[in-house]
Amino acid sequence: MSDAKDKSAGWVTFDPNLKILDCTVRDGGLCNNHQFGEGFFRRIYDTCVAGGIDYMEVGYKADKALFAGKGFGPWKYCDEEDIRREVGDNETGLKLSVMADTGRTNPSDLLPRSESVIDLVRVATYIHQIPAALELVQDAKQKGYEVALNLMAVSTVPDYELDNGLDAISHVDEVDFLYVVDSFGSLYYEQVGDLIERYKKTGKTLGIHAHNNQQLAYANTIYAAINGVKLLDTTMMGMGRGAGNCATELLVGFLKNPKFTLRPILQFVQDTMFPLSQQIDWGYSIPYMITGHYNEHPRSAIKLRDGERKDDYVGFYDEIANP
Amino acid sequence: MSDAKDKSAGWVTFDPNLKILDCTVRDGGLCNNHQFGEGFFRRIYDTCVAGGIDYMEVGYKADKALFAGKGFGPWKYCDEEDIRREVGDNETGLKLSVMADTGRTNPSDLLPRSESVIDLVRVATYIHQIPAALELVQDAKQKGYEVALNLMAVSTVPDYELDNGLDAISHVDEVDFLYVVDSFGSLYYEQVGDLIERYKKTGKTLGIHAHNNQQLAYANTIYAAINGVKLLDTTMMGMGRGAGNCATELLVGFLKNPKFTLRPILQFVQDTMFPLSQQIDWGYSIPYMITGHYNEHPRSAIKLRDGERKDDYVGFYDEIANP
Numbered sequence: 001m002s003d004a005k006d007k008s009a010g011w012v013t014f015d016p017n018l019k020i021l022d023c024t025v026r027d028g029g030l031c032n033n034h035q036f037g038e039g040f041f042r043r044i045y046d047t048c049v050a051g052g053i054d055y056m057e058v059g060y061k062a063d064k065a066l067f068a069g070k071g072f073g074p075w076k077y078c079d080e081e082d083i084r085r086e087v088g089d090n091e092t093g094l095k096l097s098v099m100a101d102t103g104r105t106n107p108s109d110l111l112p113r114s115e116s117v118i119d120l121v122r123v124a125t126y127i128h129q130i131p132a133a134l135e136l137v138q139d140a141k142q143k144g145y146e147v148a149l150n151l152m153a154v155s156t157v158p159d160y161e162l163d164n165g166l167d168a169i170s171h172v173d174e175v176d177f178l179y180v181v182d183s184f185g186s187l188y189y190e191q192v193g194d195l196i197e198r199y200k201k202t203g204k205t206l207g208i209h210a211h212n213n214q215q216l217a218y219a220n221t222i223y224a225a226i227n228g229v230k231l232l233d234t235t236m237m238g239m240g241r242g243a244g245n246c247a248t249e250l251l252v253g254f255l256k257n258p259k260f261t262l263r264p265i266l267q268f269v270q271d272t273m274f275p276l277s278q279q280i281d282w283g284y285s286i287p288y289m290i291t292g293h294y295n296e297h298p299r300s301a302i303k304l305r306d307g308e309r310k311d312d313y314v315g316f317y318d319e320i321a322n323p
Numbered sequence: 324m325s326d327a328k329d330k331s332a333g334w335v336t337f338d339p340n341l342k343i344l345d346c347t348v349r350d351g352g353l354c355n356n357h358q359f360g361e362g363f364f365r366r367i368y369d370t371c372v373a374g375g376i377d378y379m380e381v382g383y384k385a386d387k388a389l390f391a392g393k394g395f396g397p398w399k400y401c402d403e404e405d406i407r408r409e410v411g412d413n414e415t416g417l418k419l420s421v422m423a424d425t426g427r428t429n430p431s432d433l434l435p436r437s438e439s440v441i442d443l444v445r446v447a448t449y450i451h452q453i454p455a456a457l458e459l460v461q462d463a464k465q466k467g468y469e470v471a472l473n474l475m476a477v478s479t480v481p482d483y484e485l486d487n488g489l490d491a492i493s494h495v496d497e498v499d500f501l502y503v504v505d506s507f508g509s510l511y512y513e514q515v516g517d518l519i520e521r522y523k524k525t526g527k528t529l530g531i532h533a534h535n536n537q538q539l540a541y542a543n544t545i546y547a548a549i550n551g552v553k554l555l556d557t558t559m560m561g562m563g564r565g566a567g568n569c570a571t572e573l574l575v576g577f578l579k580n581p582k583f584t585l586r587p588i589l590q591f592v593q594d595t596m597f598p599l600s601q602q603i604d605w606g607y608s609i610p611y612m613i614t615g616h617y618n619e620h621p622r623s624a625i626k627l628r629d630g631e632r633k634d635d636y637v638g639f640y641d642e643i644a645n646p
Contacts, residue, residue: 188545188577189512212538214573215607219542222511249609250537253616254511263644266636269609274634284538286572286592293576311597313589321586 012226013256019054020260021207021233022248025075026057026099028239031282034059035073041086043272044236049092050264051252055120055231057097058083063106077109083117095119099150100140102126102133113144122148122179127157130165134172141174148177148207148231154195155186155295163198170202177231178204182220185213185243185288186295189223196227207231210246212238212284213292217246222254236265237273239280242298242305243288281305286313290320335549336579342377343583344530344556345571348398349380349422351562354605357382357396364398364409366595367559372415373587374575378443378554380420381406386429400432406440418442422473423463425449425456436467445471445502450480453488457495464497471500471530471554477518478509478618486521493525500554501527505543508536508566508611509618512546519550530554533569535561535607536615540569545577559588560596562603565621565628566611604628609636613643 012018024044025036041058048056059075067076074082078098090096097120100110110121121140125133133149140147149169154162169175180195187195192208199206208224210217210233221232234251238244249269252260277283287301290313304316335341347367348359364381371379382398390399397405401421413419420443423433433444444463448456456472463470472492477485492498503518510518515531522529531547533540533556544555557574561567572592575583600606610624613636627639 189542190549214577215535215538215541215570218538219512226513247538250612253612254537263637263640266609266640270634270636274636286589289573289576311593313593313597314586317586317589 013254015225016257016259017230018225018255018257019231020248020251020255021055021057021097021231022048022053022235023057023097023099023209023233023245024235024239024248026059027233027241027245028235028282029059029073029075030241031239031280033072034075035071036075040272041075043268045087045094047236047264047268049094050261051248052260053094053248055095055097057099057122058118059098061098061100061105061109061121063104063109065106066104078118080111080116087117090117095146097122097148099124100136102129102136105136107136107139110140110143110145118145120146120148122150122177124150124152124181126152127154127161127165130168134168134174137172138174146176147174148179149175150179150181150207150209152181153183153297154181155184155191166198166202169204175202175204177207178202179207179209179231179233180224180229181209182211182217184295184297185211185217185292187220188214188216189220192220192223193227196224196229200228205230207233209233211240211292211298212243212245213288213298215284217244218250218254221246221251237269237277237283239273239276239282242282242302243284243292244282281310286311287316290317294320296320336577338548339580339582340553341548341578341580342554343571343574343578344378344380344420344554345371345376345558346380346420346422346532346556346568347558347562347571349382350556350564350568351558351605352382352396352398353564354562354603355396356394357398358394359396359398363595366591368410368417370559370587370591372417373584374571375583376417376571378418378420380422380445381441382421384421384423384428384432384444386427386432388429389427401441403434403439410440413440418469420445420471422447423459425452425459428459430459430462433463433466433468441468443469443471445473445500447473447475447504449475450477450484450488453491457491457498460495461497469499470497471502472498473502473504473530473532475504476506476620477504478507478514489521489525492527498525498527500530501525502530502532502554502556503547503552504532505534505540507618507620508534508540508615510543511537511539512543515543515546516550519547519552523551528553530556532556534563534615534621535566535568536611536621538607538612540567541573541577544569544574560592560600560606562596562599562605565605565625566607566615567605604633609634610639613640617643619643 234248557571
């Protein structure tokens with residue numbers, strides 16, 4: 001592992017080992033129950049290929065026994081035939097990932113990698129689910145995948161509990177990548193730096209997944225990259241649950257490595273994401289700022305933004321600050 | 324002066340010596356030629372008082388010989404009687420500031436402080452104007468004001484030229500506060516940190532004025548505060564030229580010092596700024612991101628956002644990247 005700050009930013013912007021994972025379809029899909037319009041998937045896939053993105057996350061690998069019949073689109077489940085209908089055998093340099101939520105995934109839905117176009121399985125877990133998550137990790141690894149572990153909502157986890165969890169993770173060789181996840185968008189750079197230092201002790205290659213509640217998703221992602229984190233999650237125009245994520249176009253515009261190309265990404269954002277942003281509410285707004293500052297799950301702010309009181313900042317603040 | 328990082332952020336959030344300067348009327352006024360609606364000034368003044376803001380900037384002290392008859396509102400000039408009509412003798416804890424642009428200010432327009440409700444004069448200067456700016460500084464100081472020097476557009480100034488300018492400033496005792504100004508919104512935290520270190524060598528108390536082209540205005544302002552900068556510029560809902568500034572509500576929500584109160588600020592933002600934001604275009608958008616990444620003045624992006632091509636990101640990118 002690299003040290004806390006082993007490279008100047010000038011160097012990091014050129015680092016070919018930095019990888020971008022665009023998870024628009026997965027995290028953005030939380031804004032529309034993964035019901036994207038005709039052609040959306042193919043256009044974002046082509047854009048990721050043209051833009052030099054390293055990984056594209058195609059959705060969740062959710063258990064149909066839990067979710068079927070509730071109105072979710074295909075990227076909630078990521079059936080192999082649905083992915084192949086869009087990407088064929090994916091004969092490109094773009095790798096594909098799926099997210100497997102601990103407790104919501106049936107391991108038998110995961111084919112052997114030799115039969116799948118998926119390259120990377122990202123297991124998402126809360127701290128108390130780590131043992132179950134590590135079983136998913138081991139299953140995915142045995143099937144031949146690259147495997148990431150995304151530890152969610154750490155901003156509410158006591159230090160000793162986090163360190164115990166990280167210690168357990170450090171002993172599991174099947175974890176290729178470990179993610180710092182700012183689920184509530186509540187962290188600023190010093191807190192991100194503290195987590196990076198703790199996570200580095202596991203010896204794993206690190207990733208970061210940030211949320212934009214305080215307009216810090218891009219700032220925290222840059223900070224993480226400069227301080228040794230190698231996998232950087234983004235979404236097109238920041239589309240993601242609630243306040244959304246680090247925008248792909250912001251990060252690609254910042255990084256100077258010639259493997260990334262901004263223009264096709266801007267074209268997709270202009271033609272597809274901007275019109276979508278006029279129909280669906282995502283991205284920074286003051287209710288998300290409030291839940292971020294209070295280190296709370298954004299669900300109350302999402303509910304507010306979905307209704308007629310969406311810009312009642314004071315009413316919402318009173319509910320959160322004086323519950 | 325304090326060291327590069329003399330306090331943990333935990334401490335900084337409580338630091339009573341951190342001061343917020345709300346410059347909505349001045350920088351936000353660049354979006355509407357300083358023509359705010361009836362009652363706006365009084366409402367934001369009352370809000371700053373209720374919110375515990377330290378300074379409110381009431382506008383520019385521009386020379387009428389240069390600007391009169393061109394459609395600017397009163398806060399382009401900040402005549403004493405106009406300010407007093409709004410604030411009387413300002414018998415509150417809120418201090419008032421004006422900005423004096425070097426080359427656009429007639430020193431004879433500046434009353435002795437004993438005859439004015441203004442407390443702080445902020446002299447804005449480009450690097451090549453420093454000698455003229457220091458004359459304005461000395462005039463204002465002799466008249467009894469606190470004086471700040473805001474050195475603009477430093478992201479385009481060669482290092483040796485900047486260090487020469489800072490050396491000149493360090494010898495002028497009349498400069499109370501020296502501002503790190505990110506005019507183009509092009510800086511990220513390592514660059515802000517480098518400027519802070521250089522500016523500290525002058526021995527002055529430092530301020531920061533950030534722009535939000537890359538969604539970094541708040542991030543850079545927090546970073547500066549944690550690294551020893553004491554005066555923090557903000558605007559309500561981030562209203563300011565182009566991509567705007569660090570939002571007052573974001574910074575007040577972050578800081579834990581009880582002298583600041585978020586609720587009246589949210590009330591003002593909800594009742595007054597949000598409706599205004601539906602009428603006037605300001606704040607982060609992709610054209611501003613592009614000029615920020617290219618370290619260019621935002622004027623081309625402002626022009627674009629003012630016309631029918633406002634969301635033609637690719638066309639604008641082609642103009643900036645391949646001029």
